[in-house]
Amino acid sequence: MAALLLLLFSVGALFSSSNAQEAYNTLPETYRKGVDLALEKIHSHAGIQHHFLFFRSVAKSDIESGFDVSYIYHHFYLKATKCQKGTVDSTTCQFRNDRPLIDCALCYKTFGGEIEEEPKPYVHCSHKPALTEEMKAERREHCSRMGYSNGAPTLLASMGTE
Template sequence: MAALFLLLFSAGALLVSSNAQEAYNQLPETYRKGVDLALEKLSAHAAIQHHFLFFRSVTKSEIEPGFDVSYIYHHFYLKATKCQKGTVDSTGCQFRNDRPLIDCAVCYKTFRGEIEQEPKPYVHCIHKPTLTEEMKTARVNHCNTLGYSSGSLTLLASTGAK
């Protein structure tokens, strides 16, 4: 009986850890690149001790003015895992439920699917409980400015998928 319980528990743990990456894998490639950029910046902070993974999208928006150019806005959550910072293979990492989510907003320009360095990509991530309305407004304004600087529509006015 104990062996059966252990087998079921192991299978459940494997299913949970594979679901941790499933949400990320279902994102379109251009959105995954923005998540990767946010994760890279997050792991560069000395205060971060755990490995984080994409948890879920809040808002996605994309404007395609033509000529293989896109403007991307992605608001999403990252969640801490039980793995240590710097973990290379995160397939075995399980989400922790004792840490707050990290709320991230990124916006950037892509050309032929690659993130352009100009205008500089914008990445803003903060623990969800400390995110203020002023910060949310500043994010939106910054990302709208990104679109205006090139003469395109505003990112947040598009009818992208949610």
């Protein structure tokens, strides 16, 4: 009986860990590159002790301005896992439910599917409880100011409210 329970627990853990990557894997490649950029920034902080993974998207927007150029806006959550920071293979990492989500918003320009260095990609991540309305407004303003060609609509024009 104990062996059966252990087997069921192991299978459940396997499914929950595969679900952790499933949301990330369903993102289009250009959005995954942005998530990777945010994760790189988060994991570079000395105060972060756990490995974080993409949890879910809140809002996505992209404008294709032609000539294989796109402007991407992505608002999403990262969630802590039970793995330690620096984990290389995160396929076995399970989400923790005792840590706050990290709320991230980023906007960047891509050319040929690659993130451009100019204008510099904007990445803003904060623990969800610490995120203020002023921070949200600054995010929207920054992404709206991002350099677009004359006459192009703003990136956030198609998003509406959160």
